[in-house]
Amino acid sequence: MQHGKYRFIVGFLALPLGLYALFVVWPFIQSIYYSFTDWTGLSPEFKMVGLDNYRRMLDDEIFWKSLQHSLIFALVLPLVTISLALFFSFMINVGGRKRRGGPVVTGVRGSSFYKIVYFFPQVLSIAIVALLFAFAYNPDSGAINSILRGIGLGSVQPLWLGDPSLALWAVMAVLVWSTVGFFVVLFSAGMASIPADLYEAALLDGAGRASTFFRITLPLLWDTVQSGWVYMGILALGAESFAVVQIMTTGPGGPDYSTTVMVLYVYQKAFRDGQAAYATTIGVALLVVTLAFAALVMRLGRRERLEY
């Protein structure tokens, strides 16, 4: 039965592979090709310029700033989001005290309500979330400073998005707010598949919440956490960071370039400055960063898998 197996497989794979090559691989190759030209994006004419764009990129102070911000996004955002999500989903699913007559493993009181609350931001498009928070951060009439005034902290009125040392963090907080719910649901699903008797055994042995979490939940959830980490990192390097930075910190990416990220810089060079070739060069750099990030997380996260 082995003969013809490969022909069979190839027959099935030809079409999807062809589509993949045409719509995914080919554009990548094209972009890399354009990064060696002086294409403006506003006229069909261009010529090869060799490594000029790359040389320029290495001397470009704003590029380095945007790289730095993108790296902060890729490292801090997953860390904060996933830690929070792990904590929340643990409390929702496992962290509750045993109640009389109830199951042994249970979440804190009102956990089904919290689940909905956490997930709620997910139904809003990132553009709406960004706009909402842009209003909330308004130093004059925004919600946050109004609350500060309301509780007697009228002297603390940060400029938020107008302050170069706060703007990046303010933007990241919005992304955490809007994505943490997704991971709560993801991790909740993962925890649901962990057998309850493991927890029962741990509880009988007198394990507290913290050791239950670190000895049982986290190790058994590790694969989910790792894929969540990669997913979040790619979001933070790509689409989501672009949306919030573009919408919230209007202008060139915050005061004094404090929130410029790589995707935003690609966009500005291509669609504002008429330097599409240079934009593809930064795009190539972004590709390298993203690949390196994914490879690093895979490498560092490698560990023995437990089966149950």
Next chain:
Amino acid sequence: MGSTSAENSNNGSAGVGRRDLIKRSAALGLISVPTMSFLSACASSGGDDSGDKAKAGKKTAKNPLAVNDTAQMEFVLFDGGFGKEYAEDAVKIYETNFPKAKVKFSATQKIQSTLQPRFNQGTPPDLIDNSGAEQMDMGVLVGKNQLADLTPLLDAPSYDDPNKKVRDTLRPGIVEMGQFDGDPVWIMYYAYTVYGVWYSQKALDSLDEQYPETWDQMLAVCEKAKKKGMAGWTYAGKYPYYIPFSLYPMIAKVGGVEVLDAIDNLEPNAWKNPAVKACFDAYYELYKKGYVLKGTPGLDHIQSQTAWAQGKALFIPNGSWVENESANVIPKDFDLAVSAPTGIDSSDKMPFGTIWASGGEPFIVPAKAKNTAGGMEQLRIMLSEASSKNFTSKVKSLTAYNGGTDGITLTPGLKSGVAALEKAGDNVVNPRLQDWYVQLQKEQIGVAGLGEMMAGRLTPAEAIKKIQGFADAAAKDSSIKHYKHQ
């Protein structure tokens, strides 16, 4: 079963390991490196520009540009603060004049995303209002020979008077603004914008003050306002490149127009001129003395305009579009007024009244358009007295057509703008940084320089040093085209 790692699981056992799944989802995620594939998708080999141009029509007195009266004309308008009604009215006139011609008119806010692919394919429309946040870079378009020279239009007889060229009916400076290097005129600016310090005459009256002419008077007015619980100034903190609307003409007033020209020409040490320092110091004093509305650096243009219209601040640097843009937040009895910027004192090189006014709403005719004559004819119609009046009465802004305000009731802001222009006489300056070097003007000088200074995070001396550094870098940057005042 014990434990097994993903590496072991692929011998024999079918299915996809979780690790593989992660790897694949990572690969898929990479597709979202968003612009790369999109950028490539819009690059093309490009059509050649010969062939399908519309044939020239017959040149007559009524048709001096020899428009082919059966050819299609396509017009894409930026649908912004001025709306689209004025252009639709002008299109109707074109259709009446050439009943056999088909006109394709569309209005969009997304100029660049709509038109960039068409420039790349070599099939752009015949007339474009290249404006708004998605304005295509004019320097690049000119540098890549994508624009038609509008000289035939300027030398054609005007729509109203066959003995007058279009060129002679325009406000001073309009033609020069459309030039980059040498004679060809690439851009026709249709609107005419007055920049300056905008305020409520009523609020000023309530303080028993006149508009201040020297900086000491300015500080006194602000002090008085502060005592009444009103800030002296606000500005678009997230877009601090609005500050130059009053700051640049002030620099010209203090140090002479050569200072601004040197800045535009990116001459070494242009920003180190003492006049620049004096004006920066003056503005910085507004911050130091607490005359700037609290929280201003975090406001965008709409928010700052709203705060100003609500009477939280007295003055705001802005352009004449503010009257239309803020129409629904400006109270009825606001009595909107504009003034030329306040100077330092009587030793200033230019008189009080020196103001920045220049063309706005840039219209272009692409070189590769099929019906360039049609595009220019549409512009000629728009530059007639009737169309100009129609624009002014509908959107409260002047046009490039010199005059055209008789017989229509002017709104307070517009009236004050006309008066300011009259008072300025020849002392109208036109700094070019914002159309020659967009990034330098907006991001670097505006946000990174002036914005930081007005938020109190840079001293004037530091701001000047930083801005001079940006200007020097721009002068050296071979990827941008450089211009000089003629």
